[in-house]
Amino acid sequence: MLLEHSFPLEKSESGVISHAQKLVLQGEITFGHCFVAQFDERINNLEQLLFLIDGVFYHHPSIQHIQLPTSQWHASQAWQGLIDAFDSESFSRFEFYANPINGLKVQTRALFTERYEDRACPTRPVNLSGEVYRRFNHDIGKFISFKVADPLADLDVFHTWMHNPRVSKFWEQDWSKEKLQSYLANKLHTPFNLPLIGYFDDQAFGYFEVYWAGEDRIAPYYSWQAHDRGLHLLVGNEAFRGSRYFKAWCTAISHFIFLDWPQTQKIVLEPRHDNQRLLNQITKLGFIKEYEFEFPHKRAALVSIEKVKFYKENFQC
Numbered sequence: 001m002l003l004e005h006s007f008p009l010e011k012s013e014s015g016v017i018s019h020a021q022k023l024v025l026q027g028e029i030t031f032g033h034c035f036v037a038q039f040d041e042r043i044n045n046l047e048q049l050l051f052l053i054d055g056v057f058y059h060h061p062s063i064q065h066i067q068l069p070t071s072q073w074h075a076s077q078a079w080q081g082l083i084d085a086f087d088s089e090s091f092s093r094f095e096f097y098a099n100p101i102n103g104l105k106v107q108t109r110a111l112f113t114e115r116y117e118d119r120a121c122p123t124r125p126v127n128l129s130g131e132v133y134r135r136f137n138h139d140i141g142k143f144i145s146f147k148v149a150d151p152l153a154d155l156d157v158f159h160t161w162m163h164n165p166r167v168s169k170f171w172e173q174d175w176s177k178e179k180l181q182s183y184l185a186n187k188l189h190t191p192f193n194l195p196l197i198g199y200f201d202d203q204a205f206g207y208f209e210v211y212w213a214g215e216d217r218i219a220p221y222y223s224w225q226a227h228d229r230g231l232h233l234l235v236g237n238e239a240f241r242g243s244r245y246f247k248a249w250c251t252a253i254s255h256f257i258f259l260d261w262p263q264t265q266k267i268v269l270e271p272r273h274d275n276q277r278l279l280n281q282i283t284k285l286g287f288i289k290e291y292e293f294e295f296p297h298k299r300a301a302l303v304s305i306e307k308v309k310f311y312k313e314n315f316q317c
Contacts, residue, residue, distance in 0.1 A: 009052070009138070011059035016052060025052035034065040039072035046081035050102065051136065057093055058138045061316050064093050094317035097255070103135040104259040112191065114215075121214040122226045125261070127191055133256040137248045142201045144252045146208065149195040151184040157197075157204050158184065161236025170272055171234060192216070198249055205240040208233045208253050210260075218270050221293050222302055227263040230270070246281045251314045254285075258307050265307045270300040279303070286313030 007021040015026035015035070027037040035056055043049050053066060067090040073079035083089065085101040100106055109125040127148070134145040149158070159177050161167055168174040173183070187195040192215040198206040213219060213228040231253065235241055240249075257267055271278050273292045279301065283289065287305045294300075311317040 007051070009055040009059070016055040016059055018052075021048075023048060023052065025049075025056055027056075029060075029063065033062055034067065035060070035063045037066060037068045037073075039068075039076065041076075043076065043078050046078045049078040049082060053096065054102070054136070055138065057096065057315075064317075066091060066093075066096070092317070093315060094311055097311060097315045097317065098258070100259050102259075103133050103252075103255060105130070105132050105134070107132075116215075119214060119219065121212065124191060124212060127188070127194055128260075132196070132260070133252065135252060135255070137252070140200075140244055140248050142248075143199075144248055145199045145202070146196040146253065146256060147199065149184055149188065149197050149207070151181045151188060154184070154197055154204075155181050157236070158207060161207060161234060164236055167234050167236055170275060196253075198253070200240055200245070200248075203237070203239075205237040205245075206233060206235040206249065210253075210257055213268055217295070218268065218302075221270075221295075221300075222268065222290070224268075225266060227261060228266045228268060229257050229261070229264050230268045231257070232269075243281060243284075247285060250282060250285055254305065254310055254314070258310060267305050267310075269303040270295070271303060273299045273301045275301075286310055 007018045007023070009016045009018050012024070012026065014029060015024060015037075017024045023042055024040055025037055025043070027035050029035055043052065056066065057063060068079055068082065070089050073089070085099055086095065096102060107128055109128070111123045111125055113123045114121070129148050131145055131147045134143060136143050155177055159180055162171060162180060163174045173180070175183070184195060187193045187209060192212045194210040196208040196210065197204050198208055209232040211230045211232070213224045213230045214226065216230055218230055233253070235249070254267055258264055279289060282303060286309050287303050290302045290304055292299060292301050
């Protein structure tokens, strides 16, 4: 369930309010951390209700639990959609943010299994297509989304980014358009890699490769678990650099990874050991630098975060 358009929200003493849309989600805060929402007949659809609940959690960090009582909400179609997703009128902050309805575009995918001589990896889903994730980020007031990279439609911007001296210093892929197109196509058709373009309010800002760690070159360098996923990334659009945007996209891409495959309990990265800007920023979000190791092409740092810590650090769960 992906919200296409936002509306401004303001914090109120007992909830949130949108003056522009004349929508409110007010309630009683009980036990110091539980929000019991009052019914409002102006909330017409599930997207609005999810946005308002997200706003309550964002603007009231002390709230850890929300209840929409059946006695008040039973006639609401928006509430019925919420019940279908959570199977309950009551849910915690963690349950809310860990539910695929909160950002993920759910797609039905076939599964496949591939065996190797030196390792056995579990059944995997085939790759996604189109837009896979969209959420509104209250910190920066913009939507952030990810779409599967298109080797033709995204080639010009991808080529520009790869020829940015700051990017090429770490990626070393300032290649011709033809070679970069082939690179994207290969990633797209290799089911263990998912190439994505990131957007802020539909303006492209960066490239992300999500991969299964067990099938990747990183596997021999750490004790991987069956459903670990890894991440390569770059921010090519200079307008979206800086700590505020870093926090927004790093939280969002990690959120997508954990939503996409619930069995995934850990995300790993292997940046160059001297990429101090990345290391300084990412450790503020709960990631840890475990150790350094020698890749054939670079000295790398193993950086990781586990699922429970991710939600605790980034959504105050």
